Amino acid sequence: xxxxxxxxxxxxxxxxxxxxxxxxxxTCKNYTFSGNQTYSTCTNLPQLNCxxxxxxxPSNMTADIAFRKNGATTxxxxxxxxxxxxxxxxxxxxxxxxxxxxxxxxxxxxxxxQTGSIVPGNLSFEVPNLTVDNTGGDMxxxxxxxxxxxxxxxxxxxxxxxxxxxxPSQHPTTGENGQSVGTLNFATGSVTSNGVSNPxxxxxxxxxxxxxxxxxxxxxxxxxxxRYLKVFKSVGPAWFYLHxxxxxxxxxxxxxxxxxxxxxxxxSPAITYKTHRNLGITIFALGxxxxxxxxLRPKPDHKYRLYWNIYHHTIGYTTVIxxxxxxxxxFDALDREKNWKKAYIGVLIFLGSVAVxxxxxxxxxxxxxxxxxxxxxxANGVNGYGSRVQQTA
Ligand SMILES: *[C@@H]1O[C@H](CO)[C@@H](O)[C@H](O)[C@H]1NC(C)=O
Ligand SMILES: *[C@@H]1O[C@H](CO)[C@@H](O)[C@H](O)[C@H]1NC(C)=O
Ligand SMILES: *[C@@H]1O[C@H](CO)[C@@H](O)[C@H](O)[C@H]1NC(C)=O
Ligand SMILES: *[C@@H]1O[C@H](CO)[C@@H](O)[C@H](O)[C@H]1NC(C)=O
Ligand SMILES: *[C@@H]1O[C@H](CO)[C@@H](O)[C@H](O)[C@H]1NC(C)=O
Ligand SMILES: *[C@@H]1O[C@H](CO)[C@@H](O)[C@H](O)[C@H]1NC(C)=O
Numbered sequence: 101x102x103x104x105x106x107x108x109x110x111x112x113x114x115x116x117x118x119x120x121x122x123x124x125x126x127t128c129k130n131y132t133f134s135g136n137q138t139y140s141t142c143t144n145l146p147q148l149n150c151x152x153x154x155x156x157x158p159s160n161m162t163a164d165i166a167f168r169k170n171g172a173t174t175x176x177x178x179x180x181x182x183x184x185x186x187x188x189x190x191x192x193x194x195x196x197x198x199x200x201x202x203x204x205x206x207x208x209x210x211x212x213x214q215t216g217s218i219v220p221g222n223l224s225f226e227v228p229n230l231t232v233d234n235t236g237g238d239m240x241x242x243x244x245x246x247x248x249x250x251x252x253x254x255x256x257x258x259x260x261x262x263x264x265x266x267x268p269s270q271h272p273t274t275g276e277n278g279q280s281v282g283t284l285n286f287a288t289g290s291v292t293s294n295g296v297s298n299p300x301x302x303x304x305x306x307x308x309x310x311x312x313x314x315x316x317x318x319x320x321x322x323x324x325x326x327r328y329l330k331v332f333k334s335v336g337p338a339w340f341y342l343h344x345x346x347x348x349x350x351x352x353x354x355x356x357x358x359x360x361x362x363x364x365x366x367x368s369p370a371i372t373y374k375t376h377r378n379l380g381i382t383i384f385a386l387g388x389x390x391x392x393x394x395x396l397r398p399k400p401d402h403k404y405r406l407y408w409n410i411y412h413h414t415i416g417y418t419t420v421i422x423x424x425x426x427x428x429x430x431f432d433a434l435d436r437e438k439n440w441k442k443a444y445i446g447v448l449i450f451l452g453s454v455a456v457x458x459x460x461x462x463x464x465x466x467x468x469x470x471x472x473x474x475x476x477x478x479a480n481g482v483n484g485y486g487s488r489v490q491q492t493a
Contacts, residue, residue, distance in 0.1 A: 128153060131168070134235040137242065139166060143291040143300070147280040148260050152180065156286040161252070163245045163286050167195065169260065172239035174199040177268040180241060180258045181212065184224075187255040187281040190214050193223040194257075197232040197241045201266035207232035207241055218268060225251060253285035288433065303364055308430055310357030312444055314350045315383060315423035320451055322346030323416060328458035331465050351387055358384045373433050379426040386419040424448070 128142035128151040139153035149170040156163045167180035181194035189212055196218055197207040208220040209227050226246040233240045245251075258280045261271025271277050282293035290301050322343050329339035361380050365372065393412060398405045431441040 134233055141289040145293050147276040150258050161247045166240050166242050168240040171237055176260050178239055178260050183255045184250050192257055195241045195243055205232045252287050256284040257281045307360040310353055312427050314354035316427045318346050318350030319420050324455055331462045376429040383422050386415055390415050
């Protein structure tokens with residue numbers, strides 16, 4: 101029965117891994133710039149056929165960016181901006197580019213005024229390098245941005261509009277032109293546009309939910325079941341099956357979560373969460389060891405069973421403790437998801453309270469049984485449940 105259980109778990113894992121690892125290639129990744137510039141992070145912005153590419157250097161808080169308009173017409177201007185004052189046009193720190201009537205490409209910086217004026221001027225941060233390129237129908241603004249901490253994760257806006265008499269004029273405000281706002285985090289690579297997360301953000305959320313539910317909730321619940329339910333005689337051997345179901349389904353979902361994490365890591369080599377990654381690999385190894393150890397479990401009365409129990413409990417508790425630590429590491433990486441952290445802390449407090457109450461109840465039952473056992477010694481012999489609780493508690 102255990103062997104078939106293990107086989108089922110391994111099968112479901114393979115299935116889930118293949119479900120989550122197969123993912124569509126991002127088209128912005130394949131783009132080759134005319135100057136062969138390479139960027140570690142990029143996102144397609146669905147509005148106006150644009151994409152944003154960048155390398156971020158934490159050491160000097162500098163980002164090299166490329167903003168590309170796919171299929172640009174030379175009768176239009178294009179612009180991309182950061183706006184620390186919010187997801188709107190006014191106050192945007194913008195980079196603008198267009199083809200002048202003399203046939204030269206022109207790009208400049210501007211702080212967009214309340215009325216939408218875009219006269220050239222310095223930004224609130226330095227832009228030491230700014231160039232524009234128009235090749236193969238794509239117009240791209242290349243820039244180096246010397247960011248400040250408030251600009252690392254902020255609103256971004258992008259726009260396109262017509263040239264009138266060779267100068268930029270009012271852009272449409274409906275359709276895609278009215279939806280081209282979002283957020284951008286240079287450090288984590290997360291981008292949204294028009295309130296929608298990009299596929300990578302959605303993958304991160306899937307990764308977070310799978311791991312928090314499996315390693316962070318199902319497994320601790322399984323441990324609570326194993327530790328406390330077996331004390332209640334009425335439950336009988338059901339505790340074992342409940343425990344096995346929690347841990348195996350937790351492991352199956354957890355492996356899928358782990359695989360999505362590995363995939364996220366390999367998709368953005370420039371953004372690494374070393375501690376999170378290493379803890380994740382350790383937890384996965386310990387969890388797998390735990391599943392494999394089921395195959396070697398000695399019979400209950402075997403002389404090595406005690407050592408197996410000690411081993412099983414040590415690895416089990418270690419895995420869950422490391423998992424909880426790593427889930428918090430993950431929340432810190434997903435800086436926008438503060439509510440998830442709060443929800444998970446709520447779950448932990450609930451599980452902790454349940455465990456404390458059950459611990460107290462268990463001790464009461466054990467002490468009561470001991471008393472009954474010693475007074476009934478002659479009649480009943482040793483209380484099997486009591487001694488088992490003492491052994492495992
Ligand atoms: C992008 O490149 C990858 C391999 O580098 C390839 O599998 C994928 O099909 C390409 N996508 C597009 C849209 O060209
Ligand atoms: C970019 O790379 C291609 C092929 O690797 C090469 O032919 C081309 O000259 C390079 N362009 C520049 C501007 O370096
Ligand atoms: C985006 O590209 C598609 C296909 O290339 C085109 O049909 C559409 O008009 C473009 N949209 C804009 C706003 O440029
Ligand atoms: C910032 O640091 C990176 C790598 O350390 C370097 O390549 C880049 O030139 C620096 N940029 C500026 C503006 O100092
Ligand atoms: C803009 O910045 C440059 C370089 O930092 C500086 O030389 C110039 O005076 C600034 N212009 C204005 C109008 O502040
Ligand atoms: C400015 O950026 C362009 C395009 O990425 C690059 O070719 C050029 O070397 C950069 N100039 C400086 C001074 O960094």
